[in-house]
Amino acid sequence: MDSDWTAVLLTLRLAATTSLMLMLVALPLAWWLAHWRHPLKNLVQSLIALPLVLPPTVLGFYLLVAFSPSHLPGQLWAGLFDSQLAFSFSGLVVGSMVYSLPFAVQPLYTAFVQLDYRYLEVSKTLGLSAFARFRRVVVPLCRPYFVVALGLTFAHTVGEFGVVLMIGGNIPGQTQVLSIALYDHVESLDYDRAHLLAFGLLVFSFVMLSLLYRFNRKGSAE
Amino acid sequence: MKLALEHRVNPDFALSIEARFPGERHFLGLSGPSGAGKSTLLRVLAGLEKQASYHCSWFEDMPDRRVGLVFQDGLLFPHLSARENLALAMRYRKQPHYEWQDVVEGCQCAHLLDKQVSALSGGESQRVALARALLNGPDVLLLDEPLSALDLMTRHGLLKYLQRLSCSGLNILMVSHDLHDLALYCDAVGYVKAGKMQICDEPDAVLNELAHQGEYRQQQFGLLQGKRLDVTELDDYGCVAFECQGQTLYCRTGALSGEQVKMLVDARDVSLDRQPSNDSSIVNAFECEIVTVGEVRSGQVLLELARNSTRLYSLISQLSFERMRLRVGETVTARFKLR
Structure with a gap:
């Protein structure tokens, strides 16, 4: 059971790290996309949405190749941090960020497209700086979308399997997340523990989605 | 007040204004048909149109100016109450020109402060939006049909308040379709048509000129x-x-x-x-x-x-x-x- 708790904690740590770091990337990316007018915009949007339709093992395979020290991303990482990305927690975070990118970008993109930018113009005439405009106007007006982006990224990372298996393997305490521990139990025919983890994931996913729907209903009622 | 302004809004429409309002006046009005470019003119003066080039004598010797702009629909921040909208403007005000109590009473919005913005009518939103702009301590106040949703009595009350503020030195440029409000309260009036300033003079001279041109005959x-x-x-x-x-x-x-x-x-x-x-x-x-x-x-x-x-x-x-x-x-x- 101790190893299952380790997997639970690792999964939560991975999901939290991925969600927060992805928000930092997705926010400027979604803002830029919402304002970008270019014939190539569709291609960029397709590229970001690719993890939605691509088999996770395909994505995991390419990430594994990119993480190897013989390729540029792997070399850069090794040069900067003196460690390797493949089969490490850092590698899982990077992989999860790529895998969950559309779940973070799409709600934020929708938020920034539907935002009435005249509110920003008013706040500018009131003397708010660019940061103050973002904090005091954009964030509150787009709050439901921010929560959805954060919630979906978190839930999606908790449930991921193919990508983490490809780039992280199955190292207890380092890369063995919940879904892989579950797979491990099934392979060793330990169905009791498999049931426990599977039911736990099911309840978590259901509760998470219910909370998101509830929050969005509140947001739209205001 | 002297005003020169060039701005190409789209391939089919350009704003090209060259105007000299008579005397040193503080409360100026601007009227004209829909689509003439009045609102765009205000946006340019508020610094919201980056591509435009303009010169306004009000802005001379005022490099760090604060130009307030009130839109027709108020645009109060919907996630804040009316009071919080005003408090935000106070927090970022440039100079403590006006006292909270004076502005709230002048804009007749004291009873609206604890309401959510979504519960305000169009006219109520306009009053709170005007108060928000004033509490921000503007050097110049631009008003785009700011009183269009108000009843006659309240509108005249607010126009008198704006007139008092202009007498105390606040520069105000107000756009309105109601030429008669402008004629009664403004010191001088401009009439914009198809992106050009057609007339720019004392209110009675503008009314007479428009009568000769056949505008507003009825x-x-x-x-x-x-x-x-x-x-x-x-x-x-x-x-x-x-x-x-x-x-x-x-x-x-x-x-x-x-x-x-x-x-x-x-x-x-x-x-x-x-x-x-x-x-x-x-x-x-x-x-x-x-x-x-x-x-x-x-x-x-x-x-x-x-x-x-x-x-x-x-x-x-x-x-x-x-x-x-x-x-x-x-x-x-x-x-x-x-x-």
């Missing part, structure tokens, strides 16, 4: 103004007397700015006769000369009347016109009710 107004007369017994009647071209006139809703009284007279309210005095219940009698006779349209004739530089209009039926045999150059008495 709602032609004359602007009578003069010095207030000290007739204390009139206080009981809720009206004031003023001297206009050597004649005494009375009004109720005229805009008072110090000792100066302005009164708008609708051409439809003006009747004509040849008697210097009569027993009519109509209080005001203004002796003047018929200057021009307009074309007959829908059985009505618009006459332009003048006494020195003051212009007045009378829209009468063709039947009366022909029965009375009125002619250009003839002296008549124009009668209109005390309003």
Whole structure:
């Protein structure tokens, strides 16, 4: 059971790290996309949405190749941090960020497209700086979308399997997340523990989605 | 105030303004048909159109200026209450020009402060938006149809408040479709059409020029103004007397700015006769000369009347016109009710 708790904690740590770091990337990316007018915009949007339709093992395979020290991303990482990305927690975070990118970008993109930018113009005439405009106007007006982006990224990372298996393997305490521990139990025919983890994931996913729907209903009622 | 402005809005429409409002005036009005470029002009002056080039004499020696802009629909932040909207403006104000209490009372929005923005009507939002802009301590205030959703009494109350602020030194440029509000309260008025400033002058001169150009024919107004007369017994009647071209006139809703009284007279309210005095219940009698006779349209004739530089209009039926045999150059008495 101790190893299952380790997997639970690792999964939560991975999901939290991925969600927060992805928000930092997705926010400027979604803002830029919402304002970008270019014939190539569709291609960029397709590229970001690719993890939605691509088999996770395909994505995991390419990430594994990119993480190897013989390729540029792997070399850069090794040069900067003196460690390797493949089969490490850092590698899982990077992989999860790529895998969950559309779940973070799409709600934020929708938020920034539907935002009435005249509110920003008013706040500018009131003397708010660019940061103050973002904090005091954009964030509150787009709050439901921010929560959805954060919630979906978190839930999606908790449930991921193919990508983490490809780039992280199955190292207890380092890369063995919940879904892989579950797979491990099934392979060793330990169905009791498999049931426990599977039911736990099911309840978590259901509760998470219910909370998101509830929050969005509140947001739209205001 | 001098204003020069160039801005290409789209391939089909460019704003090209070259205007000089007479004198050193603080409260200027801007009118014109829809799509003429009035709102774009305000956006340019507020610094919201990056591609535009402009020069405004109000902004000279004011590199760190704060230009407030009030949109027609208020645009209060919907995630804040009315009070929080005002508090945010106070937090980022440039200078403590105006006190909270004065502004809230002047904008008649004290009872609205604890309401959520979504619960405010259009007119209420406009009042709170105006208060928000003022509490932010602007050097120049730009108003884009800021009172369009207000009832007549409240609108005049706010216009009087804005007039007081302009008298204390705040520069205000207000866009409105209601040329008559502008004529009553503004020091000078501009008329924009198809991206160009057509006329830019004293309010009465603008009204007269537009009448000659055939604009606003159905709602032609004359602007009578003069010095207030000290007739204390009139206080009981809720009206004031003023001297206009050597004649005494009375009004109720005229805009008072110090000792100066302005009164708008609708051409439809003006009747004509040849008697210097009569027993009519109509209080005001203004002796003047018929200057021009307009074309007959829908059985009505618009006459332009003048006494020195003051212009007045009378829209009468063709039947009366022909029965009375009125002619250009003839002296008549124009009668209109005390309003």
